[in-house]
Amino acid sequence: MNITWTADEMMTVAAARRLGNGIACFVGIGLPSAAANLARLTHAPEVVLIYESGTLGTRPDVLPLSIGDDELAEKADSIVSMPEIFRYYLQAGRIDVGFLGAAQVDRYGNLNSTFIGGDYEHPATRLPGAGGAPEIAASAGEVLIVLKQGKRSFVEQLDFMSSAGYFSGGDSREKSGATGRGPSAVITDLGILTPDPVSRELTLTSLHPGISVEQVIAATGWPLQVAAQLDTTPPPTAHELSVLRDLHARTRAAHSQSKLA
């Protein structure tokens, strides 16, 4: 069987596989939403999907375009207010896994989603800002970072620290007061980086099929640690790809309908 897939599909599948059945997952829009719903539709039917708009335990038929789509509300076990979602659920430690993206990540999994270049008052490029991320990064049981790899995003030094990974490595996160364990993996279009158990430095531990170590090193803005025993990410299965593509097809069909009366 000759299966082909895109880099986005590989990232989505790799992220989905990390979600255990029955865990509570704080989902963002875009790839994390696709990954979480793919997990729900394959190996993790009882994964609890939570969007920061306050929808708890939702099971959308199609992917939401915004984090507060009515589809999420209709299919939720419960809708709570944002003070509740952030205080009674996230801060309370009830979220097992949080997904985060960013504009920049450093070797310790710290993230920048605030600005690039210049300084805070005079940024070259002002980004939307951190939104829910700082507290997701600090309080979710673990964090999955999903981000395309490149020298402009995988940087030696963040322009601004929006959300905490392992700070300066070692036990510096433990001392910070953050209640969650921190990033368990950075999933890119090239491979998977996981923190070293002691130094907490992100280490390349898995290469996606067809990707070379050199490619990953070239796409990283710091001297990348590579695991002695390097895995190859199992390719997407036919089943994973078919469920994911169906989901995207349903989503496109639903959202292409004109919504104006």
Next chain:
Amino acid sequence: MNITWTADEMMTVAAARRLGNGIACFVGIGLPSAAANLARLTHAPEVVLIYESGTLGTRPDVLPLSIGDDELAEKADSIVSMPEIFRYYLQAGRIDVGFLGAAQVDRYGNLNSTFIGGDYEHPATRLPGAGGAPEIAASAGEVLIVLKQGKRSFVEQLDFMSSAGYFSGGDSREKSGATGRGPSAVITDLGILTPDPVSRELTLTSLHPGISVEQVIAATGWPLQVAAQLDTTPPPTAHELSVLRDLHARTRAAHSQSKLA
């Protein structure tokens, strides 16, 4: 026309008259509940009745026996949680009038509902405690105290201060951090006491029909101030009495039905 009434009816009517139309009133069970609903059924159809169980804008057909009766829930504009009722409504200063009773009141309208005799750890008589009263006393726009008058309840010195009136008088309440204005009247079975504008000492300003100043002084545990110009409380009107008695009759009829299947 020869109208007679009981002391309870006189107290209820006198309390009801102090509720303006459209104000928001935090109601307790018993006489305050009767007074508030009497006001609603006579001169103040738009009074907003709030019970600490979280029922906002309720219009019970019959008086509740407990502060959380289903009748209150069914007839409410909204039901909110107790954190909300105490924080977003009471503490936020949205309550115009709070009703309070107590076991003891002193000359400055301070209240005790905690214990009588002995000390806190070894009380002669332990009472239920203050419940919502301390914050009602501090945060409601004004407080109406309703209490039968007698030397055991109108005391020189409280055994315990549960809820603030005017502290030690003068401007001591203003300095306390309490956001509400304090007790505007103490309505008893004998008359109405209101705070002196400067000293804040409770002063007899109105006698119920047929009651003498001497009777009130004899029923007060401190040397009672009496206003130079003493009013007579207008007696209950036939309309007030008929509405109040109908309300009590409906209540008795409703609650005498056996509730067991």
Next chain:
Amino acid sequence: MSQSLFMPLAEAVRHFVHDGDSVALEGFTHLIPFAAGHEIIRQEKRHLTLIRMTPDIIYDQMIGMGCADKLVFSWGGNPGVGSIHRFRDAYEHSWPRPLAIEEYSHAAMAAMYQAGASRLPFATLRGFIGNDLPQYNHNIRQVECPFSGERLAAVPALNPDVTILHAQRADRHGNVWIKGIVGAQKEAALAAKRVIVTVEEQVDELEAPLNAVILPHWTLAAVCVVPRGAHPSYAHGHYSRDNAFCIAWDAISRERDSFLAWMDRHVMQVRDFAETLQLITAAQRTELA
């Protein structure tokens, strides 16, 4: 995994309530978990710290049967009737054992449950102004606003080992819908380490409206179907408050002997709450006849 949430009440109490635990049975007049309280009494749990804004008949029973070492509360009485005599006997005369108290106001306890549900160590309120409790309860402190400099009351978060609630309905996954007067139940549940909910009925789908008060199944330790499990409190939409029983309790509980006799017959010598209800109903029918 969610199927295992459903179990008999006796099993839930056996597994999730331990001697020495702090336990909150919440419900403000409405939905008070009486059946669960009786099961705790029947299993002779001891040295509990009982937490409840309004300890009333069920805590009177638990205190009188010796389950509690301590009571955390803001108003203790039989609403509309008077004192709870077993509480007073325990506090004033140490019978059947000494009872320590930790006393707050409603506003404070509501905020303490909220802080607990938020996993913050303390709550802030405009509270206890002119109130003498801070002289005796050293958990009522102050905090200074880092902006205005204002001093406000600070109280510790409540995080019970176990919170027990009664509710109308659970779906097949164990999601629980609480309807009507909800008090501080959601906060008390989300503040706890373990949550047991007794429900009137189990249904396939809740079919709750958007924005209903739901406790997600994955926040709960056990769900037990116990019809009429809130009696003599009520369950909105199912049955009303048994005011006659609440009035009768005053006489039953006034003396130690009559209290013990009633508890023995209605709680200790029965298998479950259904039997208790049968006995109470039969007695009330006799009285009406």
Next chain:
Amino acid sequence: MSQSLFMPLAEAVRHFVHDGDSVALEGFTHLIPFAAGHEIIRQEKRHLTLIRMTPDIIYDQMIGMGCADKLVFSWGGNPGVGSIHRFRDAYEHSWPRPLAIEEYSHAAMAAMYQAGASRLPFATLRGFIGNDLPQYNHNIRQVECPFSGERLAAVPALNPDVTILHAQRADRHGNVWIKGIVGAQKEAALAAKRVIVTVEEQVDELEAPLNAVILPHWTLAAVCVVPRGAHPSYAHGHYSRDNAFCIAWDAISRERDSFLAWMDRHVMQVRDFAETLQLITAAQRTELA
């Protein structure tokens, strides 16, 4: 007295929104009060402090039209599309006027609205751990727990001069029912000095289920019936989000000229929001044809 709550939106904005006010238009993706934002633009309100967790298209329009001196926010963008260009132009190039910012996180702003609704001066959260914002926003401070000694983040309460919401329905008294995703709207409303709500429809009785999210009429300053008043956001049960418009906005707003031309034609030169909707619908029909 409650009848006077109902008024045309233009009148509500004229009476209750003043130059220099702090104004929160809330709604998290859902129920964003676009019609009210347009009315503020049309009435040329100036020097506003705009507060909103997620400033998106409506704040982009208000900022680009010169209504705002300052923005208080936690995430500013066109969800799923990209930047909000008028915000960036104002912040980065002071066009049409300089824009100050006060930036938080979602968790902080939700807590700040809660503190505001509670009339507490500050809120406490486990927040901003490892985040650089406190270096620039000196309203992110710390407070020490008087029990554990732990240091937590402290942020000031938000108490807008005016909060504006959109909702599905008001009854004849002006009680408002908000259904579906509710974000921090209730808190933003109860935190404000004055509240304006636009609604899809007025009905005689709400017939809301118990525990629905209701804003009591006596907490509001004005209720205005504006059908489709949340477009291109949505109103659950009434109409869906106009994703096409949200995508189209990116091109419209990218350059100052195209932005000004669009605003002039669709907001400044129309009488009310119904006319704006007609223009947008007509344009979309042309495009589809």
